[in-house]
Each structure stands twice: as structure tokens, then as C-alpha cells.
Amino acid sequence: MTVRAPLQCVSCESIIVTRTQIGHRDVQSHSFPCPQCGITISYILDLDQKQADFKFRPAQNAKWVDSEAGAIATLAFSDEIPVPVDIPDHFSPFVLTAFNFVDRDDYRKDEALRQVWIKSTFQFCERCRIHFERGNWRLFDKESPPSPDRRPTPSSRVVDLYNCLQAGFSKFALNTQGRQQRVIQRLTLARTISAPLYTQLVEYCRSNGIIRALWTEIANIRRLIVENYNALQPLIQTRYWEQRIDVDFFRLSDKRFNPLRQLYIDTFETLCRLMTIAIGVEAIIHHGSLEIPASKRKLTLVDFQALKSANKKYFIARYPIADLFLDVIDTELRNGVGHHSAHYDANSDLVVLYDSKGARRVTRTMPYTRFCDCLLQLFSAFELAAMYHHSVHIDLGGRF
Numbered sequence: 557m558t559v560r561a562p563l564q565c566v567s568c569e570s571i572i573v574t575r576t577q578i579g580h581r582d583v584q585s586h587s588f589p590c591p592q593c594g595i596t597i598s599y600i601l602d603l604d605q606k607q608a609d610f611k612f613r614p615a616q617n618a619k620w621v622d623s624e625a626g627a628i629a630t631l632a633f634s635d636e637i638p639v640p641v642d643i644p645d646h647f648s649p650f651v652l653t654a655f656n657f658v659d660r661d662d663y664r665k666d667e668a669l670r671q672v673w674i675k676s677t678f679q680f681c682e683r684c685r686i687h688f689e690r691g692n693w694r695l696f697d698k699e700s701p702p703s704p705d706r707r708p709t710p711s712s713r714v715v716d717l718y719n720c721l722q723a724g725f726s727k728f729a730l731n732t733q734g735r736q737q738r739v740i741q742r743l744t745l746a747r748t749i750s751a752p753l754y755t756q757l758v759e760y761c762r763s764n765g766i767i768r769a770l771w772t773e774i775a776n777i778r779r780l781i782v783e784n785y786n787a788l789q790p791l792i793q794t795r796y797w798e799q800r801i802d803v804d805f806f807r808l809s810d811k812r813f814n815p816l817r818q819l820y821i822d823t824f825e826t827l828c829r830l831m832t833i834a835i836g837v838e839a840i841i842h843h844g845s846l847e848i849p850a851s852k853r854k855l856t857l858v859d860f861q862a863l864k865s866a867n868k869k870y871f872i873a874r875y876p877i878a879d880l881f882l883d884v885i886d887t888e889l890r891n892g893v894g895h896h897s898a899h900y901d902a903n904s905d906l907v908v909l910y911d912s913k914g915a916r917r918v919t920r921t922m923p924y925t926r927f928c929d930c931l932l933q934l935f936s937a938f939e940l941a942a943m944y945h946h947s948v949h950i951d952l953g954g955r956f
Contacts, residue, residue, distance in 0.1 A: 714954035813900035
């Protein structure tokens, strides 16, 4: 169902007609710049899914009016479907995208799993994670009772925890099984080629605090993905369409640049730190050593860990894992997003990025939808990289 309702801007008094496609949540929120004066107008709907009813809250920077007379624009919104940029009036986003699915039932099934994960399962995993971190085994086993025929250990508990987390977030990252299997194969190959070197790598990760630090960072990123999933859901949906879309021709109705920019930065930095384990694995496979050949010397893992992200890319490009991670390590985008002046421009629907060295010089702009798509691709690579951490932590028996 699509609800048509006119708003009047409190500043320039222009009339704008909103066409809101009702979704499946309890609350929907949307915002947009006034097409006439540019101020940001936002509105919220409270939905009663059981009674199939809805109610608009008072809008911000606008007021609801009864007449569409003199309206200067008609704008469409949906919190579940990407909205085509040039959507015709009287057409809903659903009508224009309904036939894009390869299998709509697959999407519905996976989306139901994601919603259950957000509403309950993730919080269960978080409780177990905190109990594990504190060594509170009684509460861990209360939350996640072991099977009657198995005596739980820290090792068995961390295996169960990571299996649950990786299964849940695989529905958000949407990596193929082939990509996941490649990470598993690299880890297995390193163990096979030199078990002593692999043990050295595992102990290095523990003794240098890498496992402990990444444990916290990975958990924070996953929490932020859960908290901001609603703003990214329409792009997740497009992964179930027959053809990969050009995201520049679609827009997202829920704008959350500030939290998403922080999520992008945190994910980027943690991914680059996870590459220390990945490169250690590749060094064992290709060089029979934990040292990485450079132009004039060999780098230790400590040296590699200290490199800037741009320099790490040079080494990642030399190994078979390059196609899994290299494309998303966009240092120009990361530096631009991290600049304090980076912002979302509502009038153009563009993310505006500035010179990372401090000059107030615009170095890059990109459509907001494309930025969100870059974030999803980065998160997918991050989930692959997190498999290295989880595998090493399991090999440590859950020790930090």
C-alpha cells in the first residue's frame, strides 16, 4: 500500500506531495530537502501491522495539509525498496521493482532470518560473547546450554559462538560459499605446509594483543551493522535481483550518513588490521617463513602491522587473496570520509569528500546510494577477513 499525503514547508510554504510505501516495521522515518528552499523536512509514520493501520506524527520543518493544489513536486519513499531516481507519479517502488527478483521467496526467507537476528538472536550472541570474555562460564552455559553428552570447555564454547556469529552475519554480507571456502583453504594450507610456523603465527597474534583487540573491534562493527541495517536493507534486497543494478539510478529513503561514515571508517581500519593475520598465512604458504619479502628487506609481522593502509595494499596485491580484499581498500575514499568536513548534501543526494590533508578542497563526490553500496562491499570483505581471526582464536582454545 502507498499512502499519498501533502506537506507544506514551514519556510518557503511550498507544497510537496509525499507518496510513502508502507513497509513491515512498526515505525518508518523519511527525510528530504525541500525542492524549493533546500531545508530538510522529515516525517515519521507509526504502523500497526496487526490492524493494518498507520498514523503520521507531526512533521519537522513542515506541516501536513489537506490539499495538493499548487504542489511543486511529488516524491516517493520506501524503507524496504530502493526507489528509482526518475520514478513516475502514480507508480510505487514495489510496482517498478517487483519483477527484478530471481526468486522472491529466497529473499523473503533470508529477510525473515535477518529480522529475527536483529530482534533477538544477535542480543543472545552478545550476551554469550560478554560472558565468554569475562570467563563467566555459568552464565554462558545458562544462555547456551551444552548438549547432555558433552562437557563444555572454553574451546568448545568459542567454536559455538563463532559458528553462530558467522552464520548470522553471512546473511548481511552475502559472500558466496566459494569466497568463504577460499579463506578456509588458505588457513588449512598454511597449517599443512608448516604446522610449527602456523603455531608461531597463532602465538604471535595472542602475545601481541591482536586477538584481544580485534575481538572488541569486530564486535563493535557487527553491532553497528545491526543498528543501521534498516538504512541499508534496500541495497541488500538488490542482491536478490536478476541483474546487478547501477546504484546511481536508485536512491535510499533513509539517510544516515553520520553513523554510516563512522561504520565505514571502523570497518576499513579493522579490515586492514585483520590483514596482518591473512598476510602471515600467505607468508607461510609462499615463503615458508613469517617474514614478508620487500624491495630492500624482509618485513616481520610487526613491521607489516605498522604499515599505513595504502602500503599494505602493495603486499596484498601480490598474493592470491588480492581479489577478496584489494578492491574495497580504497584509501582515497577512506581518507575523504574521515575528513571532518565530509558531509551529506541533501539537495544533490551526494556525499561530499574533502582533502584529507586539511585543505578545504573537495576531492570527490559520490551519490549517497553508491557510498552505502561501497560500505556493504567493505563489510562483506570484513566478514571474510574476520574468519582469519576466528580460526586463530579457536586454535588458541579461546585464550586471549
